[in-house]
Amino acid sequence: EAQVTQNPRYLITVTGKKLTVTCSQNMNHEYMSWYRQDPGLGLRQIYYSMNVEVTDKGDVPEGYKVSRKEKRNFPLILESPSPNQTSLYFCASSLYQLAGGREQYFGPGTRLTVT
């Protein structure tokens, strides 16, 4: 089954304790992306990757890191989480087509609480 998976689905942590949220897709997609969703602010893009070893900042990259060492995986790293990073996080993937015919597929989300 074609899918995007995220782990963990729920995470409660404390300020400053490094954490990683994993994202994996089995559709051989080049493009992968991370978003956060907050009430009243909607979905905002954190980082995206157009292929292995190619990443770039979205609109809200501060406090986050990413890496793309394999095509199927795109982990999100919070080196020193703070309470303002409490949010619902989504990973997405798609084929990378300059012509524009790219449909994004989303993972189920990771609800992160930083105390």
Next chain:
Amino acid sequence: KQEVTQIPAALSVPEGENLVLNCSFTDSAIYNLQWFRQDPGKGLTSLLLIQSSQREQTSGRLNASLDKSSGRSTLYIAASQPGDSATYLCAVWSGGFKTIFGAGTRLFVKA
């Protein structure tokens, strides 16, 4: 900077009614526009993708149109059902390979 706006923010209709959700964007230089559905506490389900060269796409009771020149897209839902109750989001892929989302329209269909 691309901005995406969805109106109305919330909508309540009786079952069976046809309805239109609106999405507007400020920069017409987009590659595509995608409509999603999100149920409370859940992920996003893709409904329709319209490429920049297309005017509309249809899937079942859903029809999405795109007018790049005016910076607008509409999602038409025919014969609404209680199961259609959800938040509907539009997203545009524009320059720099970024994706910009609207804040969504929360739809409630009353039985």
